[in-house]
Amino acid sequence: MKTRLHLLLLLLFSTTLITAQQPKKPTASEIHESIKKLNFLGSVLYVAAHPDDENTRLISYMSNEIKARTAYLSLTRGDGGQNLVGPEIRELLGVIRTQELLAARRTDGGEQKFTRANDFGYSKHPDETLAIWNKDEVLSDVVLAIRQFQPDVIINRFDHRSPGSTHGHHTSSAMLSVEAFDLVGDKNAYPNQLSSVDIWQPQRLFFNTSWWFYGSQEKFDAADKSNLLDIDTGVYFPSSGLSNPEIAALSRSQHKSQGFGSTGSRGSQLEYIEIIKGDLPTEKTNIFDGIDTSWNRVEGGKAIGEILDAVQNNYDFKNPSASIPELMRAYIAIQNLKNEHWKIIKTNEIKDIIAACAGLYLEATANTNHATAGSNVDLNLEVINRSNSKIVLSSIVNPNGIKIDKNITLVNNTSFDFKETLAIKTNQQVSTPYWLTKKGTLGMYKVEDKSLIGKPETPRDLNITFNLNIENVNIPFTKAIVYKTNDPVKGEVYKPFEIIPEVSAKISEKVIILDTDQQRDIEVIVKAGRDNIEGYVQIAHPKNWSVFPEKQKVIIENKGQEQRLIFTVIPPKEQSEGLLTPMVHIGDKVYTKELIEIDYDHIPFQTVLLPSESKIVRLDIKKQGQNIGYIEGAGDVVPESLRQIGYNVAILKPEDISAENLERFDAIVVGIRAYNTIEELKFKQQLLFDYVAQGGNMIVQYNTNRRLKVDQIAPYDLKLSRDRVTDEFAEVRLLATNHEVLNFPNKITSKDFEGWTQERGLYFPNEWSSEFTSILSMNDEGETPKAGSLLVARHGKGYYVYTGLSFFREFPVGVSGAYRLFANMLSLGKNDMNQSEQIKN
Numbered sequence: 001m002k003t004r005l006h007l008l009l010l011l012l013f014s015t016t017l018i019t020a021q022q023p024k025k026p027t028a029s030e031i032h033e034s035i036k037k038l039n040f041l042g043s044v045l046y047v048a049a050h051p052d053d054e055n056t057r058l059i060s061y062m063s064n065e066i067k068a069r070t071a072y073l074s075l076t077r078g079d080g081g082q083n084l085v086g087p088e089i090r091e092l093l094g095v096i097r098t099q100e101l102l103a104a105r106r107t108d109g110g111e112q113k114f115t116r117a118n119d120f121g122y123s124k125h126p127d128e129t130l131a132i133w134n135k136d137e138v139l140s141d142v143v144l145a146i147r148q149f150q151p152d153v154i155i156n157r158f159d160h161r162s163p164g165s166t167h168g169h170h171t172s173s174a175m176l177s178v179e180a181f182d183l184v185g186d187k188n189a190y191p192n193q194l195s196s197v198d199i200w201q202p203q204r205l206f207f208n209t210s211w212w213f214y215g216s217q218e219k220f221d222a223a224d225k226s227n228l229l230d231i232d233t234g235v236y237f238p239s240s241g242l243s244n245p246e247i248a249a250l251s252r253s254q255h256k257s258q259g260f261g262s263t264g265s266r267g268s269q270l271e272y273i274e275i276i277k278g279d280l281p282t283e284k285t286n287i288f289d290g291i292d293t294s295w296n297r298v299e300g301g302k303a304i305g306e307i308l309d310a311v312q313n314n315y316d317f318k319n320p321s322a323s324i325p326e327l328m329r330a331y332i333a334i335q336n337l338k339n340e341h342w343k344i345i346k347t348n349e350i351k352d353i354i355a356a357c358a359g360l361y362l363e364a365t366a367n368t369n370h371a372t373a374g375s376n377v378d379l380n381l382e383v384i385n386r387s388n389s390k391i392v393l394s395s396i397v398n399p400n401g402i403k404i405d406k407n408i409t410l411v412n413n414t415s416f417d418f419k420e421t422l423a424i425k426t427n428q429q430v431s432t433p434y435w436l437t438k439k440g441t442l443g444m445y446k447v448e449d450k451s452l453i454g455k456p457e458t459p460r461d462l463n464i465t466f467n468l469n470i471e472n473v474n475i476p477f478t479k480a481i482v483y484k485t486n487d488p489v490k491g492e493v494y495k496p497f498e499i500i501p502e503v504s505a506k507i508s509e510k511v512i513i514l515d516t517d518q519q520r521d522i523e524v525i526v527k528a529g530r531d532n533i534e535g536y537v538q539i540a541h542p543k544n545w546s547v548f549p550e551k552q553k554v555i556i557e558n559k560g561q562e563q564r565l566i567f568t569v570i571p572p573k574e575q576s577e578g579l580l581t582p583m584v585h586i587g588d589k590v591y592t593k594e595l596i597e598i599d600y601d602h603i604p605f606q607t608v609l610l611p612s613e614s615k616i617v618r619l620d621i622k623k624q625g626q627n628i629g630y631i632e633g634a635g636d637v638v639p640e641s642l643r644q645i646g647y648n649v650a651i652l653k654p655e656d657i658s659a660e661n662l663e664r665f666d667a668i669v670v671g672i673r674a675y676n677t678i679e680e681l682k683f684k685q686q687l688l689f690d691y692v693a694q695g696g697n698m699i700v701q702y703n704t705n706r707r708l709k710v711d712q713i714a715p716y717d718l719k720l721s722r723d724r725v726t727d728e729f730a731e732v733r734l735l736a737t738n739h740e741v742l743n744f745p746n747k748i749t750s751k752d753f754e755g756w757t758q759e760r761g762l763y764f765p766n767e768w769s770s771e772f773t774s775i776l777s778m779n780d781e782g783e784t785p786k787a788g789s790l791l792v793a794r795h796g797k798g799y800y801v802y803t804g805l806s807f808f809r810e811f812p813v814g815v816s817g818a819y820r821l822f823a824n825m826l827s828l829g830k831n832d833m834n835q836s837e838q839i840k841n
């Protein structure tokens, strides 16, 4: 949901958890809480569209107070959001936000699920959303998630009855959840799923409402609440010393890329949920009212419940290991359950509890955080029992299935370390997020292995199994191999252990724009995944382009080292665009992937392999004027993009804005949301308008109408609105066909609006004074034409331009028409100056 973003939140960064990979080391109190959870057999699934939509107060309350299995199903991974912590956007941002959700769930005790739907950007209406997503596939994934998780209760974040009132993804998430509720119990719905899951019918479906959905607190106070449950989620947990809202705030603060740092509160806090399907509970604070959430719901469970009740009641906070004999009895009984669903869940839970009660520490670390298929890696295994329980390490099984017998009695508080060498299989898969291995569509990820659908991340298959015998019962414990090191500043640092290809390569620039037919040198960076790499590099390129030399040798001695190679690209005479891909030949193998590493403190280290591609564009573009002053706003790459096409761009800090300084520039461009973010600009507006009046050219990109720091954004009346055109294919009508901005120096036609990405533009003005000329008209389907996307006014001897067109999105992906139109905006007023300029030169 919409929240203000504050860059200041980044300052909090350094004080948060150091690493997300450290193994859990539960306290005696935490173990007791886990035993209570082991004794509860109810499940609740929360459903919304994006990472950060979820209500962490409710999720934490369900998980920590009620002890229910609680999952959040986020339909997307949030690729379309912004990134406040670094440069990653799109699929890489989706990787970060996936991990932020997992970090949030580690904090609030929930689980995390996804569908294959892609967050393709803002959508006004669910009709549009469901047309771009493959509705049937997303519905199928929601049905699958419910059949896998088997929730008794589903809670939607959004209202399925109010299309158009919020992001189309939001309403769609609720609509699909409601539709799925009626399908999951029907064996004729998505029958192909039934080879891996059973049908399942949740009892109730709720909508997690609040005053926000009613428009105001007053309206909500006055509303009929007979269909609403109210739950006090402000409970306090003495076991952790935290209130539920404090845990929820810690969880929400994991959404750092979105700037959603949150401060906890204490004291009573009501959440409202409205019954949508199923019967209204009689006890109106309990979503599970009338649902058996005890062990009695499972055949053979009654006896287990009795044992665990006693374990819970007799638990010795000073000696948790005293519970082990009874826990072992429960473990054996759980192994005999016929209900596979609960057997798997409760087996995992009780194993963790037994290990924690015994103070068991089992770890497998590698001496590197990545290796290649076919290589050998040194492992260190640490095994220790810190209880008087009778525990024997029978054997260890490595990832290749090789069993190494140990038969060692684990004496209380005596550590055993083993060195092993792991020969990684030659056909071992490389590590990368499974949803990015095949190219999907705008609205959907492509997942070929159906067993992976819904999983938050690629399951780890490089694991060590420790076969233990505890009190004469064999229990296997499986641990993923990790990398552990000591950082002089951070201390103990963990990273996942990953498999990478023997080489990866990238071109240093992602978009290369040539505004003439002159050749250009490009740099290819090849990185070795192992020692002693030898081969050659070629560049795949569009047919009408040439690249020299045809191939270059690559020799790299050490793993992790890079070699840089320069190739020369020769563009065609005419406008043209395409992709360049470095191809590294090693032996008979060809590598075409780029290795991207994402390293932030709040999430585990991420290794991502993507197709190595750079877009190359030969622009047919003419320009007038050379020197541009750029006033930065919330941050965009427009300055670099303008430099790429040959402009001299100087960044102007607010304190640099003076009459003398402005005079040097052919045009001043104001970055996105500058008037929302830069307080000092209110003292500089008049200087800028004076500069325009004296013959200057000023271009202002989009701002939002809320929290404007200036009274006058333009020298004439101009009112910003929330009008936006989100369909990047929406027809663009040229209104002022004879206007200079559409004719000089480049002739702009409808062709220049082809190939745009994500959207046309946003926050267009909807009222303006007669001095402005409206240049373009466009609209999303079913809406009235919007004529405020590009407005040009003469002011004195110069020009003022206001535009909500999304140049900041189009430039980074090399959209030719966007460059041509922007060049015309920068050239305004320079048509008749042509001659005198040439004389000067």
Ligand SMILES: [Zn+2]
Binding pocket: 001, 049, 050, 052, 053, 167, 170
């Ligand atoms: Zn959202």
